[in-house]
Amino acid sequence: MSKKILVFAETREGNVRKVSYECLSAAHRIAEGGEIVAAVFDSNPSQQVTSLAQYGASQVYVVSNNQLDPYTAEAYTQAFTQLLSAVQPDVILIGHTALGKDLAPRVAARLGLGLVSDVTDISVDDGEVVFTRPIYAGKAFQKKKSVENTILATIRPNNIPMQEADVHRMANQVDFAADIRDLKTTIKEIVRKAANGVDLAEAKVVVSGGRGVKSAEGFDPLRELAEVLGGAVGASRGACDAEYCDYSLQIGQTGKVVTPDLYIACGISGAIQHVAGMSNAKVIVAINKDPEAPIFKIADYGIVGDLFEVIPLLTEEFKNM
Numbered sequence: 001m002s003k004k005i006l007v008f009a010e011t012r013e014g015n016v017r018k019v020s021y022e023c024l025s026a027a028h029r030i031a032e033g034g035e036i037v038a039a040v041f042d043s044n045p046s047q048q049v050t051s052l053a054q055y056g057a058s059q060v061y062v063v064s065n066n067q068l069d070p071y072t073a074e075a076y077t078q079a080f081t082q083l084l085s086a087v088q089p090d091v092i093l094i095g096h097t098a099l100g101k102d103l104a105p106r107v108a109a110r111l112g113l114g115l116v117s118d119v120t121d122i123s124v125d126d127g128e129v130v131f132t133r134p135i136y137a138g139k140a141f142q143k144k145k146s147v148e149n150t151i152l153a154t155i156r157p158n159n160i161p162m163q164e165a166d167v168h169r170m171a172n173q174v175d176f177a178a179d180i181r182d183l184k185t186t187i188k189e190i191v192r193k194a195a196n197g198v199d200l201a202e203a204k205v206v207v208s209g210g211r212g213v214k215s216a217e218g219f220d221p222l223r224e225l226a227e228v229l230g231g232a233v234g235a236s237r238g239a240c241d242a243e244y245c246d247y248s249l250q251i252g253q254t255g256k257v258v259t260p261d262l263y264i265a266c267g268i269s270g271a272i273q274h275v276a277g278m279s280n281a282k283v284i285v286a287i288n289k290d291p292e293a294p295i296f297k298i299a300d301y302g303i304v305g306d307l308f309e310v311i312p313l314l315t316e317e318f319k320n321m
């Protein structure tokens with residue numbers, strides 16, 4: 001049975017985030033000839049409307065209200081619930097990002113909808129949408145079907161491949177003025193930490209350091225390797241607790257969940273809580289001087305050695321490729 005799917009297009013600095021295009025690919029898998037629409041909350045959306053159309057949205061709702069910038073859960077929830085009531089989609093897809101994790105449960109609760117979070121795969125079985133999501137810190141996968149007519153899901157970045165853009169595809173732009181009132185919070189100031197390089201959650205390559213890097217400076221060779229590979233730097237909680245790096249880099253059960261094509265774990269023992277955040281990486285390389293380190297049990301390639309000797313050699317090799 002054909003379905004109407006609505007994708008929430010998250011933007012950052014004016015650009016649609018990659019995970020939102022992945023949501024559009026997910027929508028294509030389950031639409032069964034139905035309609036795929038997108039919603040963007042941005043005051044200057046022309047470029048976004050074009051790119052969302054190229055990745056498969058036939059209609060783009062441009063939701064506007066001057067209280068939507070910067071993001072607040074309250075304002076977005078009001079605007080999004082109004083939009084959903086007007087559009088009446090069967091399935092709503094949102095990226096499993098910090099914003100998505102904040103917004104989706106509020107919207108689901110407000111409208112009394114079911115929510116499947118952290119979806120890594122999506123398909124249709126006998127007309128019903130099947131959502132696959134990891135459980136028990138990634139040790140098993142659960143398949144869920146909705147018993148309701150409308151369902152909301154958050155899609156984990158880097159799991160559902162983006163489809164090719166079609167530059168000839170166009171979409172209707174529909175302006176939607178949200179009515180936002182009685183906000184209990186306003187943002188006075190945003191203090192950003194300096195962030196550079198590739199977004200960790202969406203990176204194709206992650207070079208991650210643990211307590212084995214021994215100091216903040218110990219991360220330098222990892223940064224260099226990540227730069228050569230066009231990747232991002234991550235960390236274990238051990239490294240964050242030791243103040244070698246910022247907690248924003250932490251990967252694991254209580255940190256970020258990443259699914260890169262290549263994950264290089266350097267001086268990380270492989271505790272279950274760390275593995276929960278990276279075990280779905282397509283290829284895992286572990287560098288550890290202890291041949292008994294548990295990380296080797298899940299690694300596709302293991303290098304037993306001192307990371308301060310191994311990483312510069314790898315960096316040189318990759319530079320020459």
Ligand code: FAD
Binds near residue numbers: 239252
């Ligand atoms: P260690 O376990 O100390 O390992 C360091 C490794 O470096 C060792 O294997 C050692 O052989 C190797 N090494 C040392 N020197 C070198 C060298 N020169 N070259 C190569 N190898 C070297 N952890 C997370 O990472 N993420 C989480 O989200 C997280 N959440 C948690 C939640 C809870 C509720 C709890 C209780 C714990 C959580 N932890 C988490 C902590 C987790 O249990 C581990 O303590 C942590 O992952 C260990 O970090 P590590 O591997 O860097 O350090």
